[in-house]
Amino acid sequence: MIAAHQATRRAAPTLEAVASAAGVSRSTVSRVVNGSTQVRPDVVDAVNAAIARLDYVPNRAARSLASRQTMAIALIVPEEAARFFGDPFFAAIVHGITRGLESSDYVLNLQLASRTSTSPKTKKYLLGGNVDGAIVVSHHSDVEFFSELDATIPVVFGGRPFHPEQHSNYFVDVDNAAGAALATEYLLEKGRSRIGTISGPVDMQAANDRTTGWVSALNGAGLPADLIAYGDFTMASGASAMRELLDRDPNLDAVFVASDLMAMGAISVLRERGISVPEQVSLVGFDDSPAATSTDPQLTTVHQPSTEMGLRMAHNLLALLAGEEVERQSILPTRLVVRDSA
């Protein structure tokens, strides 16, 4: 059986064909395709006309082979992020990355990596000269491999690295501590005095940084920062953390929750117990994800510019690949989005 696509496939026009159609050499066509300024304007036009007429698309493989660039970038995503998170935040970052790359000639190769280790095949692929650079989304713990990768090709990470030895890496992040402080100070301004927090996993830098921000805001106000419970960024964990906080201090009047999803869980517990939000207990989340507007009351939360983070990651990698100087740490600002929960 011959599939339809096989029957209709035609040989694509080559540089050679364009050259003879335009009456110039292949070198000249190549220069035009690559945007050289060293070609006479009328020749450029003639070549472009031929390209358009023949519907010429350069062969990437040939180009890569000759130029020794793959024109490919690896997008390395920890499997968990893709799988369990199914996270709007992550989705927005990827969206930003693709947008940041779309004006370039680079193509994005998706690589899921398990959190604890990277497969030998993936390692070989990444280290074997198959991509010109890489973007690593989210935290990761296969430190040795990523260090090796970073020493081989330009790599931009999403999120401040957890391990101090990686602090020389290029990364894009948000100022988590500042965002958390912002949220906590807002609660303080609203007259709240017994402010707890629901934090994320201690092995995630972002979670720690948010806790730090909460602590510093409380300390700045001369208040103790002792009411902390831990979740894992899921709704269910937010609910049980909220129960714990309530049991530990019934006088609690506000909570800074380190993610919107956990805040959703917390709100449901508050409602269960007949505690009104924001009257009795005010709540501020973190992310400003779609979840923030699907709760009742809607969440006051710290906005992360997730798409912009992806864009910046792409831009920084592109700059690195172009040999330009790039700031190692790109810290994007957060802002408080006031809705109804505080």
Place this chain on the structure above:
Amino acid sequence: MIAAHQATRRAAPTLEAVASAAGVSRSTVSRVVNGSTQVRPDVVDAVNAAIARLDYVPNRAARSLASRQTMAIALIVPEEAARFFGDPFFAAIVHGITRGLESSDYVLNLQLASRTSTSPKTKKYLLGGNVDGAIVVSHHSDVEFFSELDATIPVVFGGRPFHPEQHSNYFVDVDNAAGAALATEYLLEKGRSRIGTISGPVDMQAANDRTTGWVSALNGAGLPADLIAYGDFTMASGASAMRELLDRDPNLDAVFVASDLMAMGAISVLRERGISVPEQVSLVGFDDSPAATSTDPQLTTVHQPSTEMGLRMAHNLLALLAGEEVERQSILPTRLVVRDSA
């Protein structure tokens, strides 16, 4: 400034190097690398030893150029799916796809496509011989382009196509109607007699199919299928659809909700109104996503084998690329997961 990675980069060993190390010709090394059975076993061993010793990784560009295969597959994701859905279902499918491809030599190129149209650049890339095949996740409406693509290279779609003219496409889906019928029949068995449904957008085939299943189960029981409200698969839309249903018929005693997320919204409305679940109103969702276990009560829902769907999409495309015969429609089974909401 010379970046670290530039300083340490070394020329990768070539086929040539392996050949001379093993004392054979390049042809022979190529055969071994490509798993030919026409090479003497001891020669195979010698070559593999040289490959291991030199840490040889074939150059993809050269291989592509010579073999006229790109060894790349496009993963085309409607932007909305990636962005708004941030959907665990989608995430699981992608996970399945990458797993299905990991034993192959194909690499996955991520392409976000807007729902209404595909950018000229993306079209050129996809049509221009840069990938050997494509996987299109989720529904899509740029029918003309996808038909053209399908006529050019092998394509596997996720989800039954909405447009009849695309019925010749290869696709992987779940039997949405059967799953919905399963859910509705379960509700019937539980003695429910006034069963409504919260459906998804009418321009999504999966939503329509689920409604069809609900209708047929009710009709099979001699019951009218007239209590239907529409959402868009988000939590908020599930909540308002639930309100609508309740307002239209206060005697309603069960609802088949076409997605877990909408079921979450429905549950919150039921709770708001003091209606107990499952005692007064039973609820069955669809997806069996993480959301299903984060509600209170936990959701009885129709399980979709999302990771398996991704795996199947990958396998089918691989088979197509290998020139094998593949069934055009792969319909995977659903099953009811009974928890607490019904």
Place this chain on the structure above:
DNA sequence: CTGAAAGCGCTTACAG
């Protein structure tokens, strides 16, 4: 500003 020529690292008939 332009062209001829070499070369990028593989695969693949073709001989043997």
Place this chain on the structure above:
DNA sequence: CTGAAAGCGCTTACAG
């Protein structure tokens, strides 16, 4: 079962 040779479609010094 193995090798010599041509060729895949580009880029890139090198001359001019």
